[in-house]
Amino acid sequence: MSVLAGRRLSPLARAVAAVAAAVMFMMVFSAGTASAHGSTIDPPSRNYGCWERWGHDFQNPEMATEDPMCWQAWQHDTNAMWQWNGVYREGVGGDHEGAIPDGQLCSAGRTGGDRYAALDVPGEWHATPVANEFTVTVHDQALHGADYYRVYVTKQGFDPTTDELGWGDLELAGQTGVVPPGEGTPSDDPALGGVSVSIDVEAPGRTGRHIVYMIWQASHFDQTFYGCSDVVFG
Ligand SMILES: [Cu+2]
Known part of the structure; x- marks a missing residue:
């Protein structure tokens, strides 16, 4: 049987x-x-920075005082932090301002619903010291390449601790033409893979806190990545 x-x-x-x-x-x-996407890794985007600094220790309550904006971001949606490389939109057709409303630039217009909304909140984000000429490094994990990268810096007077970021706050500070897939500096970090691409940026006259806004138009298809990195000049 x-x-x-x-x-x-x-x-x-x-x-x-x-x-x-x-x-x-x-x-x-x-x-x-x-996992095959990317973000700005230097100065780190809000999403990458919170993952990099706290991903190994994200339940540590000391984050609430040491790095309060990362704390609120981790509390808002843990998956947004694990998916630090997923702040992108598809089918934008180059009309970034049409696709993303003011106040939602850091979340790529609330891509994926509410997931990344915490990235748009003004506050005391961890800020990286920079000079008025500096280099932005974007990491491309899956060798998408780029039609272009564009890097903006907020105008003098903008205050990231209190102001929501809008398109009118930005000035273009650096850009590239086509970056072929695989061009860049290979990473030996197994959590990253892929290549890092460096973009020269000039932001004369800036002092104090600012936001660096990065647009990466990937070239494998119409997929555009966006990222807010907090910096402090001088
Ligand atoms: Cu991708």
Whole structure:
């Protein structure tokens, strides 16, 4: 009887195993593509910086006082921090201002719903010291390449601790032409992979806190990445 039952069940068992294998494959595949994006890593974007500084210790309550804006971001949506490389939109067609309302620039216009909304909140974000001429480094994990990178810096007078970021606050400070896929500095950090691309930036006359806003028009298809990095001049 047990032999007969085994024979009768084995096609079902094979079917179950096949479905399980397919699901496993899809999970691995989607996890792989989800991690295959990027962001500004220097000066770090809000999303990358909070992941890099606290990803190994994100439940540490000291973050609330040491790095309060990262704390509110981790509290808002942990997945946004794990998916630090996913702040992008598709099909924008180059009309960034049309796709992203004022006040939502850091979340790429609330891409993915509410997930990245905490990135738009003004406050005491950890700020990287920079000179008026500096280099922005964007990390491209999956060798997407770029049609262009554009880097903006907020105008003098903008205060990231109190002001929501709008398009009218930005001045272009650096840009590139086409960057072929794979061009850049390869990373030996297994959490990153891919290549880092450096962009020269000039922001004369700036003092104090500012936001560096980065637009990366990837070239594999119409996928555009956006990122806010907090800096302090002088
Ligand atoms: Cu990607």
